[in-house]
Amino acid sequence: xxxxxxxKQKLSPEKRKSLLKRSIxxxxxxxxxxxxxxxxxxxxxxxxxxAFKNYKAKYGIYGSKWAGLKNxxxxxxxxxxxxxxxxTICYNLVFxxxxxxxxxxxxxxxxxxxxxxxxxxxxxxLLPYLLxxxxxxxxxxxxxxxxxxxxxxxxxxALGKDPVSWYQEKQYWPFILVFVNLWKGIGYNCIxxxxxxxxxxxxxxxxxxxxxxxxxxxxxxxxxxxxRPTVIMLTLxxxxxxxxxxxxxxxxxxxxxxxxxxxxxxxxxxVYRGLxxxxxxxxxAAAGVYQSIVGFILVMAANIAVRKLDPDSALF
Amino acid sequence: MKRKLMALLLSGxxxxxxxSGCGQGGAEKADTATxxxxxxxxxxxxxxxxxxxxxxxxxxxxxxxxxxxIQARKDSGETPTVVIAYMNFAGSPAGIDRISEKLSExxxxxxxxxxxxxxxxxxxxxxxxxxxxxxxxxxDLFNAxxxxxxxxxxxxxxxxxxxxxxxxNYGQGILNAFRTNEIDGCRVSGTLYGTPVKxxxxxxxxxxxxxxxxxxxxxxxxxxxxxxxxxxIYSDFDTxxxxxxxLHEAHPEKxxxxxxxxxxxxxxxxxxxxxxxxxxxxxxxxxxxxxxxxESDQYKELCQRMYDWNQRGWISPDAIxxxxxxxxxxxxxxxxAYKTATKPGIKQQESNLCGEDMIIxxxxxxxxGSSAYNTMPWCINQNTDxxxxxxxVLNLLYTDPDASTLICWGEEGVEWKETGDxxxxxxxxxxxxxxxxxxxxxxxxxxxxxxxxxxxxxxxxWDRMQEFNDNATASKAMGFTFDNSDVSAEYxxxxxxxxxxxxxxxxxxxxxxxxxxxxxxRLKEAGLDDYMAAKQAALDxxxxxxxxx
Numbered sequence: 127x128x129x130x131x132x133x134k135q136k137l138s139p140e141k142r143k144s145l146l147k148r149s150i151x152x153x154x155x156x157x158x159x160x161x162x163x164x165x166x167x168x169x170x171x172x173x174x175x176x177a178f179k180n181y182k183a184k185y186g187i188y189g190s191k192w193a194g195l196k197n198x199x200x201x202x203x204x205x206x207x208x209x210x211x212x213x214t215i216c217y218n219l220v221f222x223x224x225x226x227x228x229x230x231x232x233x234x235x236x237x238x239x240x241x242x243x244x245x246x247x248x249x250x251x252l253l254p255y256l257l258x259x260x261x262x263x264x265x266x267x268x269x270x271x272x273x274x275x276x277x278x279x280x281x282x283x284a285l286g287k288d289p290v291s292w293y294q295e296k297q298y299w300p301f302i303l304v305f306v307n308l309w310k311g312i313g314y315n316c317i318x319x320x321x322x323x324x325x326x327x328x329x330x331x332x333x334x335x336x337x338x339x340x341x342x343x344x345x346x347x348x349x350x351x352x353x354r355p356t357v358i359m360l361t362l363x364x365x366x367x368x369x370x371x372x373x374x375x376x377x378x379x380x381x382x383x384x385x386x387x388x389x390x391x392x393x394x395x396x397v398y399r400g401l402x403x404x405x406x407x408x409x410x411a412a413a414g415v416y417q418s419i420v421g422f423i424l425v426m427a428a429n430i431a432v433r434k435l436d437p438d439s440a441l442f
Numbered sequence: 443m444k445r446k447l448m449a450l451l452l453s454g455x456x457x458x459x460x461x462s463g464c465g466q467g468g469a470e471k472a473d474t475a476t477x478x479x480x481x482x483x484x485x486x487x488x489x490x491x492x493x494x495x496x497x498x499x500x501x502x503x504x505x506x507x508x509x510x511x512i513q514a515r516k517d518s519g520e521t522p523t524v525v526i527a528y529m530n531f532a533g534s535p536a537g538i539d540r541i542s543e544k545l546s547e548x549x550x551x552x553x554x555x556x557x558x559x560x561x562x563x564x565x566x567x568x569x570x571x572x573x574x575x576x577x578x579x580x581x582d583l584f585n586a587x588x589x590x591x592x593x594x595x596x597x598x599x600x601x602x603x604x605x606x607x608x609x610x611n612y613g614q615g616i617l618n619a620f621r622t623n624e625i626d627g628c629r630v631s632g633t634l635y636g637t638p639v640k641x642x643x644x645x646x647x648x649x650x651x652x653x654x655x656x657x658x659x660x661x662x663x664x665x666x667x668x669x670x671x672x673x674x675i676y677s678d679f680d681t682x683x684x685x686x687x688x689l690h691e692a693h694p695e696k697x698x699x700x701x702x703x704x705x706x707x708x709x710x711x712x713x714x715x716x717x718x719x720x721x722x723x724x725x726x727x728x729x730x731x732x733x734x735x736x737e738s739d740q741y742k743e744l745c746q747r748m749y750d751w752n753q754r755g756w757i758s759p760d761a762i763x764x765x766x767x768x769x770x771x772x773x774x775x776x777x778x779a780y781k782t783a784t785k786p787g788i789k790q791q792e793s794n795l796c797g798e799d800m801i802i803x804x805x806x807x808x809x810x811g812s813s814a815y816n817t818m819p820w821c822i823n824q825n826t827d828x829x830x831x832x833x834x835v836l837n838l839l840y841t842d843p844d845a846s847t848l849i850c851w852g853e854e855g856v857e858w859k860e861t862g863d864x865x866x867x868x869x870x871x872x873x874x875x876x877x878x879x880x881x882x883x884x885x886x887x888x889x890x891x892x893x894x895x896x897x898x899x900x901x902x903x904w905d906r907m908q909e910f911n912d913n914a915t916a917s918k919a920m921g922f923t924f925d926n927s928d929v930s931a932e933y934x935x936x937x938x939x940x941x942x943x944x945x946x947x948x949x950x951x952x953x954x955x956x957x958x959x960x961x962x963x964r965l966k967e968a969g970l971d972d973y974m975a976a977k978q979a980a981l982d983x984x985x986x987x988x989x990x991x
Contacts, residue, residue, distance in 0.1 A: 200935065204969070273758060294762065294951060381762075383945070385946050400937050400938055406597075
């Protein structure tokens with residue numbers, strides 16, 4: 127940052143002008159994205175006040191009476207508040223760690239493969255990411271159904287073990303959810319790492335090979351250190367979303383089974399379950415505001431931590 | 443992620459809606475308001491008293507004001523469009539545009555208005571309607587089923603139907619179709635926000651539906667059990683359990699019994715459930731005391747029975763995750779019996795849905811709860827441009843047999859044909875699967891009583907329905923609705939706790955001896971007592987205002 131500032135100050139006005147001229151096409155290219163972001167992320171922002179309103183359609187958003195923090199009360203009113211917060215944060219932490227480790231692993235393996243097969247593998251791994259959560263939930267159901275499921279009939283049966291009522295036994299679900307999430311997301315996660323790895327200067331590896339470095343040594347000493355900024359950036363972004371949960375994963379995949387609630391209820395599913403009958407948009411908005419604020423604080427905190435440890439890798 | 447996106451979209455849409463809404467709406471509304479007050483003259487009063495003497499079917503409510511409004515509309519050369527929204531179970535049918543056009547032909551001729559139907563499937567209806575109503579998208583008339591009447595009123599989506607005597611001037615036909623207490627069932631704190639529908643107001647509790655073919659197979663003689671002319675067999679648990687035992691022996695590979703968890707309490711127990719399960723009237727004909735359902739003997743007995751049935755292997759181990767409708771399961775041959783609420787015409791309805799002859803048993807009484815009239819009222823959006831046109835269209839649907847038949851059954855010659863004996867049936871080459879408009883949600887339509895009667899039902903079905911409604915045991919709290927907006931935080935917590943235990947207890951997957959006390963404790967922690975106290979206070983207030991003791 128500081129260096130950039132110095133360079134800018136040194137530039138003469140003419141040079142600055144020509145630099146600007148050269149960047150115009152780039153700005154134009156970015157324009158659709160910026161417009162989209164403005165419409166989608168900034169224009170609805172005044173809607174935040176809904177969370178503090180006692181909304182009546184007759185008076186509109188701005189005309190409705192203020193409700194103070196009443197709309198937030200339900201999020202904290204019971205012992206469930208602890209469970210849903212714990213579930214949301216712990217699952218996301220595990221997801222971040224497991225997904226990053228496996229995504230890097232797969233990305234490295236893919237980068238070492240020859241071209242033709244790589245494309246096939248890459249597509250196959252990516253495919254689950256493109257499925258909707260409802261379809262995923264039925265794929266999982268095909269394995270776990272108590273009566274007709276693959277695991278109960280073909281695996282546990284063959285091993286001579288008793289069938290398990292998967293949708294009523296909560297002790298298995300933390301593992302099932304982590305696995306399903308990994309299976310679904312890994313293809314997408316590894317694309318970014320793969321593209322970063324491919325972008326590395328091959329001469330590092332050539333030099334290492336000449337010096338007699340093994341594959342493992344190359345990975346440990348070249349690939350991983352070079353990947354560090356990408357890992358930090360993606361992790362920071364993931365931390366910002368740590369207070370959100372993948373609704374499809376936590377609601378659809380366990381088939382909304384009540385018995386599993388204590389391990390599958392997250393903030394999003396709690397809000398959905400509570401409000402599906404009330405249909406109260408102000409309370410939904412309150413949950414959204416709460417998640418956004420905590421997410422914002424977490425990103426800032428994580429970024430400060432990173433800046434302390436490794437200033438170059440910090441986002442801002 | 444989805445929720446966030448939705449919240450963003452919603453608020454974005456609402457900002458736009460709010461901004462665009464301010465501009466034009468105000469002026470137009472002011473116009474219609476003045477028009478109305480001018481129209482509501484002395485003539486009108488005389489006219490409506492004449493109307494009152496006529497029978498329901500003929501009274502179209504053509505007051506002078508209504509005539510004038512129609513004439514003014516036709517003279518202006520503009521035909522406003524009234525958007526009508528309701529739900530079915532299969533999503534927007536293929537023939538929706540054609541039916542809209544056909545219905546528009548009638549409304550254009552009679553009212554100078556066009557209509558557009560918006561039909562959404564049950565799963566998404568509530569969400570879509572909330573979005574449409576909140577965002578200011580055009581929807582003039584809507585059925586509040588699934589969205590919930592109280593939530594709509596709370597959020598101010600519904601128009602006061604008596605504002606400027608709207609319903610008195612333009613909806614006489616609606617007022618004539620009901621008794622005063624039925625209309626009053628749609629009042630909240632004295633204000634009329636909706637109109638009831640002509641349907642079964644009572645429900646036969648704990649009905650069980652079994653295919654006739656299966657009963658024949660196990661050699662059960664049901665024919666001798668029918669009392670004269672009745673379509674339902676009034677029976678007891680011993681008989682049913684005997685049948686289930688035999689069915690299970692004959693077809694161990696099939697599931698004996700399943701019920702949709704969301705309606706177990708409301709369709710099995712003869713108790714009054716004002717708005718939700720948290721605080722109910724266990725003895726609704728005698729007392730107005732709000733009690734805890736989950737500590738009641740009735741609920742315990744139900745859970746105990748289901749646990750017993752589950753232990754006997756009658757309920758599928760996958761029942762908790764089942765998402766197919768019961769009738770679909772019967773159609774596919776995996777299920778042999780299911781629970782339903784009964785009413786006149788139920789045998790035909792269930793047979794239609796299952797595609798084979800069904801025998802209906804009923805184990806509980808006929809009962810009419812507090813929400814009989816306001817579970818699915820028709821409401822006018824407060825945001826509508828032309829409340830008069832909306833009310834007149836609604837009035838037409840309550841009074842015009844052709845319009846009612848069209849919206850209930852579709853078009854003559856395409857969806858249905860006359861059978862010659864006063865019934866109608868599928869048109870040639872049409873069946874339940876390829877019909878372009880076969881919603882089977884006539885209980886949600888404004889007035890199915892004046893529509894044509896489908897083959898298999900007696901022509902006197904609506905007389906029997908009236909009798910059924912009148913004779914059923916009624917709750918003392920008839921017409922009471924609980925506005926829970928002050929205790930919505932407690933409600934959210936209670937709903938979450940209940941959903942953790944509901945399907946397990948009510949489908950018998952856990953022993954009620956262990957599960958029930960746990961549920962009761964968790965609900966108490968989540969604030970059930972406060973919630974029930976609030977409900978009791980509201981009920982007492984309602985009772986005092988309505989002179990109920």
